Amino acid sequence: xxxxxxxxxxxxxINSAIExxxxxxxxxxxxxxFPVPDGDTGTNMxxxxxxxxxxxxxxxxxxxxYVCQAMSRGSLMGARGNSGVVLSQxxxxxxxxxxxxxxxxxxxxxxxxxxxxxxxxxxxxKPVEGTILTVVREASEEGIRVREGYRQLEDWFNIIxxxxxxxxxxxxxxxxxxxxxxxxxxGGRGLLAIFEGILAHLTGQDLGNIExxxxxAGAGLAEIEAEDYRYEAQFILQGKDSKIEGLRExxxxxxxxxxxxGGDKTYRVHVHTDELGRVIEESSNIGRLSDVDITDLKxxxxxxxxxxxxxxxxxxxxxxxxxxxxxxxxxLSMGVNHIVEGGQSMNPSTAEILKxxxxxPQQNIIVIPNNKNIILAxxxxxxxxxxxxxxxxxxxxxxxxAALVAFDPRADLETNRDRMTKAMKSVKTGAVTAxxxxxxxxxxxxxxxxxxxxxxxxxxxxxxxAKEAARKLLEKMMSPKDELVTVIIGEEADEADxxxxxxxxxxxxxxxxxxxxxxxxxxxxxxxx
Numbered sequence: 001x002x003x004x005x006x007x008x009x010x011x012x013x014i015n016s017a018i019e020x021x022x023x024x025x026x027x028x029x030x031x032x033x034f035p036v037p038d039g040d041t042g043t044n045m046x047x048x049x050x051x052x053x054x055x056x057x058x059x060x061x062x063x064x065x066y067v068c069q070a071m072s073r074g075s076l077m078g079a080r081g082n083s084g085v086v087l088s089q090x091x092x093x094x095x096x097x098x099x100x101x102x103x104x105x106x107x108x109x110x111x112x113x114x115x116x117x118x119x120x121x122x123x124x125x126k127p128v129e130g131t132i133l134t135v136v137r138e139a140s141e142e143g144i145r146v147r148e149g150y151r152q153l154e155d156w157f158n159i160i161x162x163x164x165x166x167x168x169x170x171x172x173x174x175x176x177x178x179x180x181x182x183x184x185x186x187g188g189r190g191l192l193a194i195f196e197g198i199l200a201h202l203t204g205q206d207l208g209n210i211e212x213x214x215x216x217a218g219a220g221l222a223e224i225e226a227e228d229y230r231y232e233a234q235f236i237l238q239g240k241d242s243k244i245e246g247l248r249e250x251x252x253x254x255x256x257x258x259x260x261x262g263g264d265k266t267y268r269v270h271v272h273t274d275e276l277g278r279v280i281e282e283s284s285n286i287g288r289l290s291d292v293d294i295t296d297l298k299x300x301x302x303x304x305x306x307x308x309x310x311x312x313x314x315x316x317x318x319x320x321x322x323x324x325x326x327x328x329x330x331x332l333s334m335g336v337n338h339i340v341e342g343g344q345s346m347n348p349s350t351a352e353i354l355k356x357x358x359x360x361p362q363q364n365i366i367v368i369p370n371n372k373n374i375i376l377a378x379x380x381x382x383x384x385x386x387x388x389x390x391x392x393x394x395x396x397x398x399x400x401x402a403a404l405v406a407f408d409p410r411a412d413l414e415t416n417r418d419r420m421t422k423a424m425k426s427v428k429t430g431a432v433t434a435x436x437x438x439x440x441x442x443x444x445x446x447x448x449x450x451x452x453x454x455x456x457x458x459x460x461x462x463x464x465x466a467k468e469a470a471r472k473l474l475e476k477m478m479s480p481k482d483e484l485v486t487v488i489i490g491e492e493a494d495e496a497d498x499x500x501x502x503x504x505x506x507x508x509x510x511x512x513x514x515x516x517x518x519x520x521x522x523x524x525x526x527x528x529x
Contacts (some may be wrong), residue, residue: 002153002202007064010071013198014053020197020207021046021190028190031183040152040223041186044081048088049194051078054074068099076261076268077291084189085234085259085270086120086132090191092261093119106156110147113160114138121130121158123261125252129166130174138167139195154202157375161199161210164192229256229272231410232295236333237267238483238513239287250282265511272297276408277419284423287484291333296410316413317362320400321348321369321378324519325426327397327488334404336368341373343519350377350384357385364413365389366420370400380487390417392424396431397517398486399424427486431453432524434492435462451523465496466523471504477528480507485510486527488517493524 005013019044021028025073028042044474055074061067075088093116101108117140121127141158150156168188172179199422200207228309237247237260239381244267255273262268276294283289311379320336322328323343331339338356342348357365365387369378372395382389390413394400407416431454439446441459446452453461453473473477481510485505489498498514501524505512510528517525 001106003151005153007061007067010062010067012058012201014049014056016201018046018049018053019193020193021049024189024193028186031186031189035469040081041083041190044084045087045512047080048075048078048084051075052091052330061181065099068095072458072461080234080269081186082257082259082270083132083190085268086123086187087191087259088268089120089123089261090116090136106151106153109156110143111154113143116140123259125248125258126431130178131185132191133217134171134174135164135167135188139164143527156200156201157195157202161195164195164491165424168192189443206241230274231276232272232297232299234270234275235292236289237269238265240511241265243286247282247286251279256277257290280406280408288401290330290487292335296408297489314360315410316366316416317363318366318368318407319353319356320369321374322397324491324517326516326518330401330515335407335409342374347371347373348377350380354381355383357381357387357389363387366392366413366416368392368394368400368403370394370397388413390414392417392420394424396429397488397525398427398429402427402525402529403485426529428477428528430473430526431522432466432473433522465495467500470501470524474504474526475481477526482510482528484513484529486515486523487515488515488519490517490519490523
């Protein structure tokens with residue numbers, strides 16, 4: 001019998017919930033018809049929970065606050081689709097309550113589930129009954145009602161599972177689109193699977209002994225739509241908290257299924273829209289986008305009807321040149337397909353870039369060199385490949401990041417090239433490195449080993465420490481209209497300097513975004529927008 005859960009117990013609960021979602025993923029995908037027939041709710045909820053497990057790591061955790069922070073952060077960063085984002089908010093609300101407890105009993109769990117329901121409802125601008133929201137709300141209400149009579153967690157969770165199942169079976173009565181298709185709500189079914197997995201872990205039973213029968217006629221009416229938007233866009237946005245509510249209102253005017261959730265300058269955005277370009281533009285105006293995923297909902301629906309896979313519909317492939325593990329990770333999250341190793345101290349050849357181009361299945365390729373010394377080699381690939389290649393002539397990694405914010409994997413080659421080239425011009429780039437010999441600049445003498453700040457091809461600062469050279473460089477770069485400073489930290493940077501540099505940026509009224517780039521040569525690279 002289980003009366004209390006310790007921090008380490010949550011790893012097992014998450015693992016069991018993942019196994020339940022794996023078992024029912026295709027079933028849940030098949031029944032999805034709301035809000036559009038995108039057929040991937042089971043996949044999205046599974047990916048979200050797997051992101052939670054990855055964030056928890058493999059160690060035996062004993063710190064409840066750490067475990068809860070990892071669960072909340074992992075679900076936010078890994079959320080996929082409307083259902084995944086809502087699930088992340090349920091988990092956020094629950095961990096808000098649990099994080100300051102040494103252990104969790106029925107009273108704490110019932111309060112946590114109730115708060116998770118409240119947070120999820122607040123996250124959705126237009127909550128719809130008959131969805132995952134209804135399932136979690138009615139389950140949590142029943143949990144509050146019966147908690148005095150059930151002191152064992154497995155007994156209490158059995159009530160939660162039964163109530164979730166009953167609510168789920170009534171979702172077609174709440175949503176005509178479900179009744180017409182002969183299915184229950186897919187997101188609600190996914191949540192029930194998670195509850196079933198948790199109960200199986202608490203009782204030690206096989207999952208098959210926990211599950212009850214869900215009666216539905218089966219999907220196949222992909223023509224039914226509650227919305228008629230062309231695209232689904234989802235991404236991570238890092239920007240000022242004060243501007244998020246304005247973005248949320250703007251997105252609600254140009255789309256549906258709007259979710260903008262998170263906090264502390266990091267948000268997960270989900271929206272269905274016909275104005276994809278405006279969504280990207282409005283969002284990038286207030287911060288930096290990453291983990292961008294664009295889905296053509298109509299093509300996806302056609303694939304579902306015909307049984308084809310939607311994969312491979314990305315029209316344009318992207319090759320970028322970069323060095324540093326952190327930088328590479330960011331590039332991949334922004335849509336780059338293949339990274340060629342290279343940078344200031346090791347310029348790749350045309351042959352190396354051409355080899356990367358040939359590995360991609362797309363016939364239309366964008367190349368982002370991210371260094372002025374690599375632009376010519378990248379340009380030559382256009383004459384040597386039978387594919388159609390467009391060059392976005394980024395001279396720095398910060399320009400490359402800015403260009404990728406404007407990348408649309410569904411747009412054609414020329415449109416992307418023009419938009420990305422325009423976007424990269426919006427960023428100013430500077431860097432701090434160590435002088436390898438004695439020299440001079442307009443400000444005086446430079447001794448070997450001094451740190452210098454580079455901006456627009458010139459040395460504009462020099463000092464005995466990297467942090468002082470960085471401060472002087474930033475003063476040269478900044479203007480009153482600037483808002484965001486991307487700080488890319490190199491492998492040789494002194495961690496003791498980071499705080500003072502970030503404090504200086506904050507004192508100037510700008511928002512710092514830190515990337516552990518791991519690049520050689522440059523202790524710091526700055527991009528100001």
